[in-house]
Amino acid sequence: MTTAYVYDPIYLEHDFPSHPENARRLQRILEMLEEEDLLGRLTRLNPRPATDAELERVHAPEHVARVRQVARSGGGNLDADTYVAPRSYDAALMAAGGLVRAVEAVLAGEIDNAFALVRPPGHHATPARAMGFCLFNNVAVAARAALEAGGAERVLIVDFDVHHGNGTEAIFDDDPAVFYASTHQYPYYPGTGHWSEMGSGVGEGTVLDVPLPPGVGDAGYARIFSELIWPMAERFGPDVILVSAGYDAHWNDPLAQMNLSLGGYAWLERELADMAARLCAGRIVFTLEGGYQLDVLACGVLNAFYAMLGEDTIIDPFGPSPHPERPVDELIVRLRELHGLN
DSSP states (O other): OOEEEEOOGGGGGSOOTTSSSOTHHHHHHHHHHHHTTOGGGSEEEOOOOOOHHHHHTTSOHHHHHHHHHHHHTTOEESSSSOEEOTTHHHHHHHHHHHHHHHHHHHHTTSOSEEEEOOSSOOTTOOSSOOBTTBSSOHHHHHHHHHHHHTSOSOEEEEEOSSSOOHHHHHHHTTOTTEEEEEEEESSOTTOOOOTTOOOOGGGTTOEEEEEEOTTOBHHHHHHHIIIIIHHHHHHHOOSEEEEEEOOTTBTTOTTOOOBBOHHHHHHHHHHHHHHHHHHSTTOEEEEEOOOOSHHHHHHHHHHHHHHHTTOOOOOOSSOSOSSOOOOOHHHHHHHHHHTTOO
């Protein structure tokens, strides 16, 4: 098994130290990979910048130009949550291009699977707007590039970040070639992702939104994957799976109120690796989104690499959630009926 990672030091130059989404997140991940002697077992892929054409398949040219202008004028805020540092535009180009590079390598058979250790994150960025710490929508840029290049005809995006990937859904809402599945705390930022959303037009049926009340944990997520995501992925038949990997649904994350443990996250990661093995010859690429407890974040990424390597190792120094778990029975029944799984 050839498992790769994407990394470049430019990702650390998008930084505002007092902001939750800062360079220490990625630094801690790299430290953890070194502490566990894992980097030497992985193939490093060097990223390249996304091209204007790649960005403009999913973003308005005016949006791209605005991010570039703010960065080159010394930085600033695009909204109350989303900052731009002087090198943020260059980092964002390399983040989107780094994920494109990973997906290209997987589809070409150069590697089996990969994790793009990129930032800034992307899944909140809409066609015309940066928001939620995100500048460009990395996973959308990569999915569209794979479809345009002919390497894939059908792309499954699974988003287990605690926040709904409103940008990703907006970009592919009416596209039957992309299936978007999201588990997210609801109601919570950005306020989107209601269970009734299914996609529109010819894309109807290619969106699965699973809005969860605070307190859902390992058991609930396992049922959602087994009873919803698995059968819908099998029905869709992807050529590649992309994962928006956010570790902020952990019970110890400071920005949310969910109950996943690192063991629960590891189970999800193994299920996704198994899903790729069964449905698309193992072709899967993870990309970094949220997660703001640094050791949880680093362990979550570490466990994803073990899953892609096909190994049973799970690192979980935090243990199970000490909080009671909320049930998901009614939501699963409602979604199975809505999506014709009964």
